[in-house]
Amino acid sequence: MVQKYQSPVRIYKYPFELVMAAYEKRFPTCPQIPVFLGSEVLSEFRSADGAVHVVERSCRLRVEAPRLLRKIAGVEHVVFVQRNVLNWKERTLLIEAHNETFASRVVVKENCSYTVHPENEEWTCFEQSASLDIRSFFGFESALEKIAMKQYTANVKKGKEVIEHYLNELISQGTSHIPRWTPAPVREEEAHSQTRLKDPCFLEVGRSGGAQNPVPETVGADGDKLDADYIERCLGHLTPMQESCLIQLRHWLQETHKGKIPKDEHILRFLRARDFHLDRAREMLCQSLSWRKQHQVDLLLQTWRPPALLEEFYAGGWHYQDIDGRPLYVLRLGHMDTKGLMKAVGEEVLLQHVLSVNEEGQKRCEGNTKQFGRPISSWTCLVDLEGLSLRHLWRPGVKALLRMIEVVEDNYPETLGRLLIVRAPRVFPVLWTLISPFINENTRQKFLIYSGSNYQGPGGLVDYLDKEVIPDFLGGECLCNVPEGGLVPKSLYLTEEDQEHEDQLRQWRETYQSASVHRGAPHEVAVEILERESVITWDFDILRGDVVFSLYHTKQAPKSGPREPGARACGQLTDEGWALDADYSRVEDPLVCREGESIQGSHVTRWPGVYLLQWQMHSPPGHAACSLPGMEDVLTALHSPGPRCKLLYYYEVLASEDFRGSMSSLESCTSRFSQLSAATSSSSSQSHSSSLISR
Secondary structure (H helix, E strand, O other), rough: OOEEOOOEEEEOOOHHHHHHHHHHHHOOOOOOOOOOOEEEEEEEEEEEOOEEEEEEEEEEEEOOOOOHHHHHOOOEEEEEEEEEEEOOOEEEEEEEEEEEHHHHHHHHEEEEEEOOOOOOOOOOEEEEEEEEOOOOOOOOOHHHHHHHHHHHHHHHHHHHHHHHHHHHHHHHHOOOOOOOOOOOOOOHHHHHHHHHOOOOOOOOHHOOOOOOOOEEEEEEEHHHHHHHHHHHHHHOOHHHHHHHHHHHHHHHHHHHOOOOOHHHHHHHHHHHHHHOHHHHHHHHHHHHHHHHHHHHHHHHHHHHOOOOHHHHHOOOOEEEEEOOOOOEEOOOOOHHHHHHHHHOHHHHHHHHHHHHHHHHHHHHHHHHHHOOOOOOOOOEEEEEEEOOOOOHHHHHHHHHHHHHHHHHHHHHOOEEEEEEEEEEEEHHHHHHHHHHHHOOOHOOEEEEEOOOOOOOOOHHHOOOOOOHOOOOOOOOOEEEOOOOOEOOOHHOOOHHHHHHHOOOHHHHHHHOHHHHHEOOEEEEEEEEEOOOEEEEEEEEEEEOOEEEEEEEEEEOOOOOOOOOOOOEEEOOOOOOOOEOOOOOOEEEEEEEEOOEEEEEEEEEEHHHHHHHHEEEEEOOOOOOOOOOHHHHHHHHHHHHHOOEEEEEEEEEOOHHHHHHHHHHHHHHHOEEEEEHHHHHHHHHOOOOOEEEEEE
């Protein structure tokens, strides 16, 4: 595979003639470039009027490679042939170089140009491109490629420093101006030498600048070029190879993309998301551009108007900036009724709102870049989890969240600079286990998580936010106008007809199993757990009647029980002869659930074995039913007319390895999550469980 390098335009704020004088000081040797061992002139030509000067040199470069590789190659230095065409009239220097050593195995080509700045004739521009094609090299092709590119990019950076060193040396010696070339009279006896300029070789080098010059192939018209100062000022510090990837991808878009060309900072985000792997970044960016066109995302900020209900109950908004100048977005997730919002406006409206937040974030980054005079390409999100509870584990809501994470990760990479999570409750590790696998590793490393009041004081929010902007609800002095959220009234929910029209109700129903509960005939689900500290989560809605929910543990499999870990069996599963605390034990206190309520809960298992989720009809006071009814009671209930309860339920098992892994990832975050982790682990050892009635 051919590796390519393309530099941005590097600008010397000195006239071309002075830069050329500095350039010539590099030869025949240059102590400032240790790998450059020296050079000798192979051929030289000057036109009769002195306008064109052509020099061909042989240059020796020391090989900076492991001793074994040098021994196998049998060389301590390599030879390059460099051909310089200096045109004083047009004020251009064109450089072509190629390797002579190992030319049959490795092909290195380089093109450089020094030209006058198009907008300031007292400045000089430098551009550089190169390609490396390793055809074969004693089985060390990959190693040689890495060494060669590393050494080359190091020399690229050094090259500009060397020119500036010699410019300063010239100025310190009193040479701050060199007159421009002017044509001299041509003597008659030298006139015949002018005919040599008609040779095709010299015709090419003597032409005027512009498209005819062998400028680097990946740079477009002058107005489309990127210069190094602009990159440093507006995009931040990039290595030479990162600059090259940006320029190559940008040029590829200019040649192939028919729509609007993304801004440079947008292109750079995709390169960073793919670790500057050009092909992978190009694929990701192309898919995103297609998505933006399909959904008209470029027009979102002009066309999107959030419904009044969202403006009232969506507890998120922009709030000044963090200590580094990044725009700050505050989200009071614990106060937000995600289930109510989804049932009131639908998942698609919520997604549109999330996309508008991301679009607004990019716009604010551009504004802050101009305001603070330094590149700002990402924002900070402050998430307050006070009030987060098991109701946030409502499965359609979790699925919608995962979908939004996927869309944002695919289309807004590297836009999150930092995520500050405060007041994380004990239930947070369960939610983290569900969502963390879908979050990119680079993104997870930006999370800072605090439990309780650990966000206060040194090491907390004051390390990332100025005291003047810490929201009042977190103990700060700044009034934060973000909506407080709250429960969405059921009267604002979409009707079933509206939901079916949006294809939403059907999707939600596909998530759940339905069950009927008769008096004396409970509905039970058996789950086999092989390892302690696995997590069982449940989510169910009571559609009709009142039920009592319980969770039991038994070491023996019930009839028709599961044969594979995590498998389920339903119906009446327990045997009539089982005795409480002997054959089975209760691990979740009975919970009375009324018609219309929605219940979410979780249980961190203490022992392996079979766990039974049980729903039985709620008995009036004075008619207490036994925990596990016998078979005769069940048969009687099933064949006798009478009231029954109906419910939709969903459960999920989080494997012990995944749960422990999520806890480890939380503890490894730059955070103060240790107290929460310890509390959760302690609760796990005590078979922690809980349920919450959310509606």
